[in-house]
Every structure is written in structure tokens, then in C-alpha cells.
Amino acid sequence: MRPFAYERAKDLTSAIAAAGPANRPSLDAPIHYLAGGTTLLDLMKLDVMVPEGIVDINPLSPSLSEIRIDEDGASLGALARMSDVAHHPEIERGYPVVSQTLKLAASAQLRNMATLGGNVLQRTRCAYFRDVSWKACNKRDPGSGCAALDGCNRMHAVLGVSDHCIATYPGDFAQALIALDAIVHLNGPTGQRDISFHALHRLPGDTPHVETVLSAGEIISGFRIPASRVARRSLYVKVRDRESYEFAVTSAAVALDLQDGRVADVRIALGGVATVPWRAREAEVILRGGLLDEANARRAAEAAFAMAEIRGDNQYKPELGRRTLVRALMQAAQMEV
Amino acid sequence: MDTFSPVKTSPELRRRKATTIDIVLSINSRDYHLDLDSRVTLLDALREHVGLTGSKKGCDHGQCGACTVHLDGKRVLSCLTLAASAAGKAITTIEGLSQEDGLLHPMQQAFLEHDALQCGYCTPGQIMSAVACVTEGHADTDDDIREYMSGNLCRCAAYPNIVEAIKHARDAVLDSAKEHRS
Numbered sequence: 001m002r003p004f005a006y007e008r009a010k011d012l013t014s015a016i017a018a019a020g021p022a023n024r025p026s027l028d029a030p031i032h033y034l035a036g037g038t039t040l041l042d043l044m045k046l047d048v049m050v051p052e053g054i055v056d057i058n059p060l061s062p063s064l065s066e067i068r069i070d071e072d073g074a075s076l077g078a079l080a081r082m083s084d085v086a087h088h089p090e091i092e093r094g095y096p097v098v099s100q101t102l103k104l105a106a107s108a109q110l111r112n113m114a115t116l117g118g119n120v121l122q123r124t125r126c127a128y129f130r131d132v133s134w135k136a137c138n139k140r141d142p143g144s145g146c147a148a149l150d151g152c153n154r155m156h157a158v159l160g161v162s163d164h165c166i167a168t169y170p171g172d173f174a175q176a177l178i179a180l181d182a183i184v185h186l187n188g189p190t191g192q193r194d195i196s197f198h199a200l201h202r203l204p205g206d207t208p209h210v211e212t213v214l215s216a217g218e219i220i221s222g223f224r225i226p227a228s229r230v231a232r233r234s235l236y237v238k239v240r241d242r243e244s245y246e247f248a249v250t251s252a253a254v255a256l257d258l259q260d261g262r263v264a265d266v267r268i269a270l271g272g273v274a275t276v277p278w279r280a281r282e283a284e285v286i287l288r289g290g291l292l293d294e295a296n297a298r299r300a301a302e303a304a305f306a307m308a309e310i311r312g313d314n315q316y317k318p319e320l321g322r323r324t325l326v327r328a329l330m331q332a333a334q335m336e337v
Numbered sequence: 338m339d340t341f342s343p344v345k346t347s348p349e350l351r352r353r354k355a356t357t358i359d360i361v362l363s364i365n366s367r368d369y370h371l372d373l374d375s376r377v378t379l380l381d382a383l384r385e386h387v388g389l390t391g392s393k394k395g396c397d398h399g400q401c402g403a404c405t406v407h408l409d410g411k412r413v414l415s416c417l418t419l420a421a422s423a424a425g426k427a428i429t430t431i432e433g434l435s436q437e438d439g440l441l442h443p444m445q446q447a448f449l450e451h452d453a454l455q456c457g458y459c460t461p462g463q464i465m466s467a468v469a470c471v472t473e474g475h476a477d478t479d480d481d482i483r484e485y486m487s488g489n490l491c492r493c494a495a496y497p498n499i500v501e502a503i504k505h506a507r508d509a510v511l512d513s514a515k516e517h518r519s
Contacts, residue, residue, distance in 0.1 A: 006421050038399055038414075
């Protein structure tokens with residue numbers, strides 16, 4: 001790791017002031033917030049992130065880790081630990097896809113450390129991004145090229161890609177937030193704002209080094225998941241190289257409102273296949289109003305991957321992704337709610 | 338392939354000066370006053386600065402679980418925890434599991450009785466993780482144990498015996514945890 005100045009936050013306002021206006025709104029900003037540290041410290045050991053200063057926001061946990069569920073929805077503090085939210089009985093019962101995207105991620109130790117806010121901001125696992133001896137990485141060094149395009153790209157994305165970056169967004173929890181139309185609460189030097197979670201991440205396009213719409217010093221303070229008829233019948237199917245403790249090769253978060261076997265409403269998010277958390281609206285449109293059977297699920301899955309762009313090693317992803325989505329839909333239909 | 342890394346040899350990065358922090362780490366119910374480079378992880382503080390080498394550095398990137406310790410009773414990876422962040426919390430390491438008179442913790446005893454190790458390198462992390470797995474309530478079934486212990490890798494593949502050890506120690510661990518609280 002490179003030397004850095006360490007500071008503990010006393011309150012949200014002074015933390016933002018410490019990290020704030022002088023900070024560049026980019027991922028190589030000189031000052032970074034430290035929460036669980038499971039992404040930041042990992043990447044600092046690799047020289048991928050080299051902050052000059054770190055503001056430890058863990059002391060803010062008491063005020064920013066609340067989990068509150070009422071008839072209007074669920075409010076989740078950004079510093080709530082993944083394990084606490086995953087095993088919260090009202091989340092397990094009322095928002096199963098939230099519980100499952102958390103439980104099926106990482107390891108027990110990591111889930112105890114990692115926070116919701118940090119989790120959604122996790123960086124890609126692209127091997128070229130993570131190894132600074134590869135010069136061509138438009139995320140780390142804008143304009144330097146992308147070594148993954150013609151490299152080992154088995155795990156790289158097929159949706160939301162560009163000629164500048166095909167790195168997969170690896171997170172699971174984000175898919176639940178996408179599927180359930182969550183809101184993110186942001187606090188920054190210029191005050192508070194709320195945005196749709198869907199608007200948080202930016203497609204790589206020709207600026208893969210800009211991953212979110214967060215401005216200088218801005219911090220996620222919490223999430224709000226509105227109550228809906230789809231939340232109860234929801235789940236997450238995660239396909240990976242081993243049974244546990246691995247990132248998704250493909251995954252699907254689905255939430256369904258079934259009335260007499262017909263799809264009154266459906267939400268679909270796809271993981272392991274896209275450069276950002278991915279809402280599959282094209283698939284939803286096909287399913288709404290119809291019977292949920294395997295044929296319709298398959299047609300929806302085909303729509304979801306119609307625009308997929310494959311490279312040398314990830315040609316298997318669209319079909320595996322389709323099958324993952326079909327399985328998730330059929331399993332959700334079978335749920336006892 | 339050109340593996341020269343401009344990042345690693347960057348003059349700006351090499352010019353940075355280290356900063357030192359003064360902290361108190363509470364480890365196995367003892368306080369240790371330490372002057373540390375702010376970069377020191379809890380794992381390196383334990384091993385290099387306090388001499389508690391029971392916690393192991395298997396990967397240093399949070400991928401193997403060999404560095405597992407308890408922070409305020411919860412299992413965490415010490416390699417991805419800054420020592421600075423751990424100040425003010427109760428840290429328990431493998432050395433803190435057994436009693437003062439040397440009596441082994443029931444989980445340690447079970448690992449011995451069920452031959453739940455070969456080289457022993459992952460073992461302290463396995464045991465720390467296993468104790469927490471039981472007290473979290475995630476050791477009721479074999480499948481639960483396998484899933485909730487999945488963050489601890491064992492290259493010697495002692496997994497079946499680790500599962501057995503955990504099953505056999507479960508009740509004793511829960512009983513002694515109850516006694517602790519009362």
C-alpha cells in the first residue's frame with residue numbers, strides 16, 4: 001500500500017467536509033471514505049487505488065445503519081452490514097430477493113464487514129483492471145485501451161459494453177435494488193439528494209473511468225425500497241463456478257405479482273452479464289399480462305439477451321444467462337407466499 | 338507483453354511519506370499501545386507488532402479466511418481491516434480461545450479429536466470461523482455448515498473432518514457461550 005493520512009469521521013457533515021470539495025469526482029480522488037474496506041483495501045494493496053487520505057466512516061455506524069420496515073417500504077442505512085440486513089426477519093419475509101442477494105454474496109466474514117453502501121460501489125473483478133502491470137485499462141488510465149477485448153474475457157460482460165470497456169459489474173445486492181426500484185439517499189458538500197438507484201451507475205461508453213454519478217465528496221447515506229406487490233414473491237438465482245463464495249457467472253433477480261397464474265407485474269435484474277446493474281425491461285414487457293409458463297419465460301429471456309455482444313471467451317454467457325432467467329422465473333412462480 | 342508498470346514506479350507515489358498513528362488495540366482482553374504506520378492491517382499488527390502469530394496470512398486479499406479473528410464477537414478478516422479501524426473494539430484471536438490454564442476451547446478440542454487438519458495453516462482461521470458459525474446459529478445442518486464455512490479455504494481438503502468437528506462441538510460451544518453471557 002502507498003502511504004496515506006488516516007482520519008476518523010466524527011459526524012457526517014465533518015466527514016463530507018474532510019473528503020469534499022477539494023476531491024475530484026472520480027475514482028482516483030485523493031481522499032476516500034473507508035467503510036468495510038473489503039474493496040478499498042483490496043485494491044490499495046494492488047496499487048489500483050492509491051488515495052492520499054482515508055476518512056474512516058465506521059464511527060458513523062450508529063446513525064447510518066438503521067433497518068426500518070413499515071407498510072410503505074424498507075429503509076436501509078448505508079452503513080448497515082450485509083449480514084445484518086440479510087438475516088433480518090422482516091427482510092427475509094417481505095423482500096426475499098434482498099435477503100438472498102446478500103446471503104449468496106461473498107463469505108460470512110466479508111458479509112460481517114461489508115456495508116450496503118460500499119457493496120453497491122464495489123469495483124469490477126476484471127483481471128486486467130486489477131493488475132497494474134497491464135497498461136491498457138481505460139478504467140484505470142483513460143485512453144490507454146482495453147486489454148480484455150482480445151484477452152482472457154470469460155467473465156466479461158455481454159450487455160452494456162463498449163469498445164472501451166467490457167468489465168462486468170460483479171455485485172448481487174444491486175440487482176435486488178434495481179428490480180425493486182429502490183431510491184438512494186446521497187449526502188454531499190452541496191447538500192442532500194435522492195436518485196433512483198438505477199441512475200447511480202453509468203454505462204462505460206467512452207468514459208469507463210467514471211462509474212457513478214456521485215460528485216466530489218458525495219456519500220451514500222441510505223436506501224429506500226418502496227413497498228410493492230412484487231416484493232414478496234421474489235428471489236435470486238446465482239450461477240457460479242463453485243457452490244459458494246464466488247462471483248456470479250450469470251444471475252437473475254426476479255420479483256413477480258401473479259394473479260391466477262397471469263403476470264400482473266414482473267421485475268427482472270441480471271447479474272454477471274452486464275457492465276452495470278441491469279434491468280431487463282424488454283423481458284418484463286413480454287411477460288406482463290400473460291401466463292407464466294416456460295415458453296413465455298424463454299421468450300422473455302431471449303428478449304433480455306437480444307442485444308448481447310460476445311467476445312472470444314464469453315460466448316456461453318447469453319445462453320447460460322437465458323437459462324438462469326428462465327429458472328428464476330419458474331422458481332419464483334412456485335414460491336409459497 | 339510489456340509488464341513494466343508505470344504505477345509501481347511512479348515518482349509521485351514513491352515520494353509519499355508514511356504517516357504514523359498511535360492507537361490502543363484491545364486483544365484477548367489485554368491492551369496494547371502501538372505506534373503504527375497507518376497502512377498496517379490488523380493482521381500485520383497482530384503478527385508483526387504484538388507477536389501473536391496464530392492468525393495466518395494466506396492470501397492477504399480476503400479470499401482465503403486464514404486470517405479470521407473476532408471483532409466485538411463477529412468473525413472478520415484481519416487482512417482487510419486496518420489496525421486503526423480496530424481500535425476501540427474487542428479483538429479475539431485464536432490465542433484467546435483457550436483458557437488461562439491451557440484448557441482448550443471445545444472447538445479446538447473437537448478439531449483435534451476429529452482430525453480436522455493436515456498442515457494446519459488454515460486451522461486457526463477455521464476454528465475462529467467455526468466458533469462464530471455456531472454462535473450465529475448457522476451450524477444446524479451439514480449444508481448450513483458447509484455454506485457458512487465457505488469463506489475458509491483448506492488446500493489439504495480437510496473439509497469433511499472440519500464439518501464433523503463443528504457438528505460435535507456445537508452443543509458444547511453453545512453451552513459455554515450461554516455461560517459466558519450469564
